[in-house]
Amino acid sequence: MDTCLQPSISRRSLLASTAALFATNTTTARARTVTQMLPWEPGTATPPVPVRPGPWMFFMADEAALVEAAVDRLIPPDDRGPGGKDAGCAVFIDRQLAGPYGRGDGLYMKPPFMRGAATQGYQMPDSPAARYRTGLRALADYVKAKFPGSSFPELPADDQDKVLAGLESGSIALKNVSGAQFFALLLQNTQEGFFSDPVYGGNRDMVGWKLVGFPGTRYDYRDWVERHNEPYPLPPVSIMGRSDWTVRE
Amino acid sequence: MARKLPPKDVVIIGLGWTGSILAYELTKAGLDVVAIERGPWRDTASEFPPAYAQDELRYAIRLDLFLRPEQDTLTFRNNKGQTALPMRNFVSFLPGNGVGGAGVHWNGQTWRFLPTDFRLRSHLEERYGKNFLPNDMIIQDWPLSYDELEP
Numbered sequence A: 001m002d003t004c005l006q007p008s009i010s011r012r013s014l015l016a017s018t019a020a021l022f023a024t025n026t027t028t029a030r031a032r033t034v035t036q037m038l039p040w041e042p043g044t045a046t047p048p049v050p051v052r053p054g055p056w057m058f059f060m061a062d063e064a065a066l067v068e069a070a071v072d073r074l075i076p077p078d079d080r081g082p083g084g085k086d087a088g089c090a091v092f093i094d095r096q097l098a099g100p101y102g103r104g105d106g107l108y109m110k111p112p113f114m115r116g117a118a119t120q121g122y123q124m125p126d127s128p129a130a131r132y133r134t135g136l137r138a139l140a141d142y143v144k145a146k147f148p149g150s151s152f153p154e155l156p157a158d159d160q161d162k163v164l165a166g167l168e169s170g171s172i173a174l175k176n177v178s179g180a181q182f183f184a185l186l187l188q189n190t191q192e193g194f195f196s197d198p199v200y201g202g203n204r205d206m207v208g209w210k211l212v213g214f215p216g217t218r219y220d221y222r223d224w225v226e227r228h229n230e231p232y233p234l235p236p237v238s239i240m241g242r243s244d245w246t247v248r249e
Numbered sequence B: 001m002a003r004k005l006p007p008k009d010v011v012i013i014g015l016g017w018t019g020s021i022l023a024y025e026l027t028k029a030g031l032d033v034v035a036i037e038r039g040p041w042r043d044t045a046s047e048f049p050p051a052y053a054q055d056e057l058r059y060a061i062r063l064d065l066f067l068r069p070e071q072d073t074l075t076f077r078n079n080k081g082q083t084a085l086p087m088r089n090f091v092s093f094l095p096g097n098g099v100g101g102a103g104v105h106w107n108g109q110t111w112r113f114l115p116t117d118f119r120l121r122s123h124l125e126e127r128y129g130k131n132f133l134p135n136d137m138i139i140q141d142w143p144l145s146y147d148e149l150e151p
Helices: A009-017 A061-074 A089-097 A129-144 A157-169 A180-194 A204-212 B017-028 B054-063 B101-105 B115-128
Strands: A018-023 A031-034 B009-015 B033-038
Touching: A009 A089, A018 B009, A061 A089, A061 A129, A089 A129, A089 A157, A089 A180, A129 A157, A157 A180, A180 A204, A180 B054, B009 B017, B017 B033, B017 B101
Parallel strands: A018 B033, B009 B033
Antiparallel strands: A018 A031
């Protein structure tokens, strides 16, 4: 270990005896004892793994077409820039659902499962991925029954908006699924996809950040702290950098 | 199975800001101190380095550094007519997890006091009248003024 990484004397005395306990259940516990020095090791950082272009990882083809059509109505393309589809919101949601978020990692997923008040949040046992699977199926079935011969992506934009608005308000009842809760989940994930770092597959070419003038993951703004009422001139930057920073062969 | 650990002068439960300061002072005074913490060791270089600490999705939305409800949660209800149900994700408050406690993700803002903040009871009574503050509101003036503290 590099000498500069050795803890100072005061840190050493503070850490003279620090134990970290991990309670795994009521009868066993794993404890790690940290004493004398900081347990720093190189190579333990966990930067985000960039989403790669390619086939859908969670969605079936018809699910993906529905989600792409829906996110393009939630954030429609206009003269200020691309909409949800071209911004990659469906790709973002697909990759999120294929990973820990989709599995519901970290959430409390044990019984009792009973409907509560709105303030008590989603109380059913389904992971986000399962909610998409059943929600998209129920939505496709609704459209098929209401507009015979058409699927959601084939509907005119006005009808798509009516369906989405009906889900949001609760005036459209889906089979075995709360349309309003599914709409809220889809809207939340669409917004995340539009404004999250492009490393996750959405916000393509930082279109969301350019739209609102957000400079991205820049490291340091100290030069600008005292410069009031001046537009910040530098373009946004992602965790991965910028394409024009990449050396071309 | 219970395991008996060596005796210590002081055991600190939770090594957040308060626990860390206590541990520092007590070890400096020569006491043998052990601090017990839930969750992992936290290290700036490994877990929230400047290269991606600004990642809002990971830290502010997916709550990467916080206690996960699957580790420990609580039930709540808004009134006696409801059935208390588990919090399946945290929203209204965010408990910390790991060494450093909630201090690891603290992002509060500590504004400098205004002169009126030091004499808040007097200020409010002058401005809104003697009867403005309810009887059970125990708000008081500080024994120091802004001018006394101003260097």
